Structure formats: C-alpha cells, structure tokens
Amino acid sequence: MIDVVVPGLETSVQDFPGRIGFWNQGFPPSGPFDSWSFRLANLLVGNPAGAAGLECQYVGPTLKFTQAAVIAVTGADMTATLDGTPVPLWQSVAVKADQVLKMGPAKSATRAYIAIAGGIDTVPWLGSRSTFHKAGVGGLAGSALKKGSQIPVAYATGTPGRSVKPQCRPAFSSTKQWQIEVVPGPDDDWIDAAGQARFLDSDWKLSGKSDRTGFRLDGPQWTFTSKAYDKLPENGSEPSNIIDHGYPLGAINLAGQTPIILVSDGPSMGGFINPYTVPSAAFWKLGQSRPGDVYRFKAVSVDEAQALRRALDALCSENSLA
Amino acid sequence: MGERIETQVPGNIWKVLVKPGDAVKAGDTLFIMEVMKTEVPHDAGVDGTVSEVRIAEGEEGVEAGILAIVIT
Numbered sequence: 153m154i155d156v157v158v159p160g161l162e163t164s165v166q167d168f169p170g171r172i173g174f175w176n177q178g179f180p181p182s183g184p185f186d187s188w189s190f191r192l193a194n195l196l197v198g199n200p201a202g203a204a205g206l207e208c209q210y211v212g213p214t215l216k217f218t219q220a221a222v223i224a225v226t227g228a229d230m231t232a233t234l235d236g237t238p239v240p241l242w243q244s245v246a247v248k249a250d251q252v253l254k255m256g257p258a259k260s261a262t263r264a265y266i267a268i269a270g271g272i273d274t275v276p277w278l279g280s281r282s283t284f285h286k287a288g289v290g291g292l293a294g295s296a297l298k299k300g301s302q303i304p305v306a307y308a309t310g311t312p313g314r315s316v317k318p319q320c321r322p323a324f325s326s327t328k329q330w331q332i333e334v335v336p337g338p339d340d341d342w343i344d345a346a347g348q349a350r351f352l353d354s355d356w357k358l359s360g361k362s363d364r365t366g367f368r369l370d371g372p373q374w375t376f377t378s379k380a381y382d383k384l385p386e387n388g389s390e391p392s393n394i395i396d397h398g399y400p401l402g403a404i405n406l407a408g409q410t411p412i413i414l415v416s417d418g419p420s421m422g423g424f425i426n427p428y429t430v431p432s433a434a435f436w437k438l439g440q441s442r443p444g445d446v447y448r449f450k451a452v453s454v455d456e457a458q459a460l461r462r463a464l465d466a467l468c469s470e471n472s473l474a
Numbered sequence: 475m476g477e478r479i480e481t482q483v484p485g486n487i488w489k490v491l492v493k494p495g496d497a498v499k500a501g502d503t504l505f506i507m508e509v510m511k512t513e514v515p516h517d518a519g520v521d522g523t524v525s526e527v528r529i530a531e532g533e534e535g536v537e538a539g540i541l542a543i544v545i546t
Contacts (some may be wrong), residue, residue: 161483167487210509210538211481257538305541360485360534363510442484443509444535 153218154268156404160200160213160255163274164283165291165303166190170416171280178420182282182290182400185364185416185439186263186430188322189227191268191468196244197310201468203271204281206297208264212255213297216446222248222269222310228261228324228440242321244269246312250274261324261440269310272303280374284417286365292364320472322436332406333460334433334451339394339425347375351428352449360443366405367413367438369447379426384422388423396423402430413438431457433464477520482523485509487533488527492543496524504543505529507536522546 168190170183184190184207185250191201206213224244225232227303232239232255239245239253247253256265272291274281275390283291292301312343340348350372359368380391387394392406399405403426413430415438427447438454441447450458487494492498497525498518526544529536 162510162512211514247494255485260540359510361511442538446483 153413154303154305155216155218155409156297156299156303156462157216158212158214158254159254159297159299159301160208161211162209162296163213163359164207164281164285164295165274165281165283167204169443170282171278171284171290175401175420176280176321179278179287180284180417180420182280182284182335182364182416184263184265186227186265186436187463188321188436188468189263190265190267192242192316192321192472193224193226193265194271195468195470195473196226196242196314197267197269198220198308198317199267199269199271203267205265206303207268210262211257213292214252214254215303216252217249219249219307221305223247223253223313225255225264225456226267226316226321227264228258230255230258231266231386235321242316244312244314249437260326261441262469263439266289268305268307268472270306270308273306274304274466277405286417296385303431310466315474316472317474320467322440325437328442329437330445330447331334331448332437332447333457334428334430334449335454335457336451337426338429340427342376342379342391342394342425344375344377348427350375352451356447358441358445358447362443364415364417368416369409369411369413370462374406374411377396392424394423394425396421399426400429402432402435404428404430431460432462433457436464475520477518478541479504479516479543479545481507481529481536481542482486482516482538483507483509483514483516485536487529487531487536488513489529490531492524492527492530494524494527498524498545500522516542518545518546527544532546540546
C-alpha cells in the first residue's frame with residue numbers, strides 16, 4: 153500500500169491507453185494526458201508501458217510508502233523529494249519502507265507522472281484502471297486521491313538508476329508557445345476559406361476554464377459557409393449547431409464562437425460542429441500547457457497524424473532508456 | 475518568523491479572505507485560486523499578522539510563483 157498523506161490538487165490513477173471500446177456508450181478513454189511521459193515512467197521501473205500509475209496536476213501529492221519499492225517520476229518538475237532528498241526526474245529510484253515522497257507545485261509545465269514497479273493494483277472497470285471522475289468510475293473509488301486514501305500496489309522488482317536518454321524526453325515549451333497539429337475535419341466544410349486561414353494563422357490562448365474534459369480557447373471570430381446557415385431548423389439556430397452527432401476524440405468543438413478541444417475525458421456526442429481534430433500524438437502538448445499559453449495550429453493529413461503516432465510509440469520503448 | 479505565500483498554480487484569484495492587519499493561524503485559508511475549474515486554497519503555514527496582500531479578487535491569468543501574501 154501507499155498512504156496518501158496529502159492528495160495534491162488532482163492526483164488520479166490512470167493507465168494507457170485507458171478505457172477503449174466504450175466511446176459508443178459515452179465512455180471516453182480517460183488515461184494519462186501526456187502519455188509520452190507516463191509510458192516512459194513505467195518503462196523505467198520495468199513495467200509494461202501502459203501499467204497503472206499516477207497523474208499529478210499542477211500540485212503533486214505527498215505519499216508514504218509502507219513497503220520498499222522502485223519508482224520513477226517524469227513530466228513536469230514538481231520538486232519531488234524522498235525524505236527531503238531531491239528525486240531526479242526521468243530516472244528509476246529505490247524507495248525504502250516508510251519513506252515519504254513529497255511533491256509541490258509544478259515549476260513549469262502541468263502534469264507529472266509517478267510509476268511504481270509492478271503497477272497500481274486497483275480493480276479495473278470496463279477493462280481499465282483509469283479514473284473517469286465525471287462518472288465516478290475507475291481509479292480509487294472513481295475519484296482523485298483523497299487524504300488518507302490507500303493505493304494498492306502489485307509490487308514487483310525494478311532496477312534503480314535507469315534513466316531516459318535526454319533526446320527521448322518530451323520538450324516542454326519554455327516560451328508559452330506551442331505548435332499543435334490538427335487534421336482538418338470532420339466539419340471543416342462549414343468554415344469559409346477566410347475562417348480556415350484565420351484559424352491556422354492566429355494565436356489561440358488557452359483559457360483557465362479548461363480541464364480533462366475540454367480545453368477552451370480564446371481567439372478571433374469564426375466565419376462560416378452557407379452550410380452553417382442553409383440548414384433544416386432541427387440543426388439548431390446557431391451557425392455552429394448541427395443535428396446531434398458523434399464527436400471524434402481530440403475534436404475542436406465549436407460552441408457558438410468558442411472552440412473547445414475535447415480531450416481525454418470529453419463527451420462522445422453533441423450538437424456542435426467539429427471543424428478540426430487534434431491527433432492523439434499531440435495530446436501530450438495539450439496536457440503540459442498552462443492557462444495563458446498560446447497555441448498555433450498546423451494542418452496535417454491523416455497519414456501524417458498516423459506517422460506522428462507511430463514515431464511517438466517508437467519513443468515510448470526500451471530503446472529510449474539508458 | 476513570518477511567511478511569504480506564493481501562488482501555487484496559474485489561474486484566477488477567486489476569493490481573498492484576509493486583509494492587512496488580520497491575525498491568522500497556521501492552517502487558515504488566506505485566498506482561493508481557480509484553475510481547471512477546481513478551487514485551490516492557499517493556507518497560512520504559520521501564526522502571525524497579514525502585513526501585505528498583493529492579489530485581488532477577480533484577477534485573471536495570474537502566474538504561479540507570484541508573491542501573494544506576506545505574514546509577519
């Protein structure tokens with residue numbers, strides 16, 4: 153067991169790729185937002201890349217280990233210490249029984265990941281241990297860690313002192329600017345040529361009203377083609393309204409004039425158009441950005457998006473470790 | 475001894491619960507930020523008197539690591 157002394161802002165059990173196969177019934181995949189950092193943490197401790205670990209958002213937890221373990225902390229720097237001694241990021245570390253791992257606010261970026269050799273051993277729900285707060289399922293009793301929670305671990309041996317090669321780690325923006333890939337569609341034909349050019353040529357600022365359900369963006373006005381106006385009344389009155397339809401994961405969902413990127417815990421359907429879709433290979437950048445950061449979107453084809461995903465999967469492998 | 479309390483997260487200042495001159499005890503909530511639609515209370519770590527309040531309710535887009543309140 154690991155005892156939760158301080159839960160952190162929102163620390164949750166996640167696994168990768170999460171709860172796959174239930175989107176048609178409204179269940180999103182959940183899972184780690186930055187699956188790159190998450191998978192590397194698991195590999196460092198000798199776990200399968202997708203084993204259940206912890207995602208920490210903005211402020212990390214304080215955890216007491218009731219028995220010896222091998223752990224790795226990756227992602228955002230939350231100044232982790234073990235009984236007061238700094239814990240190196242991107243490295244596997246031995247923890248003795250009764251030691252306390254303490255993490256604070258993220259100095260930069262947003263999400264840190266903790267993997268434990270053997271993985272977290274909560275009861276899976278619909279094939280995954282990932283927490284989906286909105287439905288209160290997965291993880292520890294369907295919610296983020298709470299003070300006094302106990303995290304069950306399927307302890308296994310790991311090797312301390314392994315590290316991720318520097319060139320194989322994600323590079324978090326230090327300039328508050330991020331380039332995010334998008335695939336046009338499914339509803340890009342509702343946006344006129346000027347609107348499409350404006351989307352790709354403008355700065356989009358991440359709003360503080362963003363969470364694991366959606367990322368709200370502030371930017372210029374959208375303009376539409378006749379499809380948005382010459383439609384049957386059951387589509388709805390706003391130009392961005394459409395008869396309820398399924399949403400792709402990563403959809404840039406246009407609610408009136410406000411684009412919201414539907415992310416890991418997002419809705420599977422609704423009545424707004426989705427002019428663009430962020431491919432899964434770019435999710436780690438969303439997961440590590442902060443309110444006020446600025447996105448520039450770059451259009452890529454489906455083939456290019458799939459190549460990016462294959463490249464990311466290749467980086468999340470034993471070859472990235474030293 | 476005193477304490478300098480910094481913002482822990484980037485976000486909005488939702489509530490400021492103290493003003494200069496207020497006596498506070500360790501564990502008292504001084505102000506609450508909002509990020510990711512989540513309240514983030516910031517508590518005093520020591521007993522003392524609030525000598526400076528550098529944040530205001532309703533401020534938006536506040537960075538993390540900004541000096542917010544000084545307790546002496």
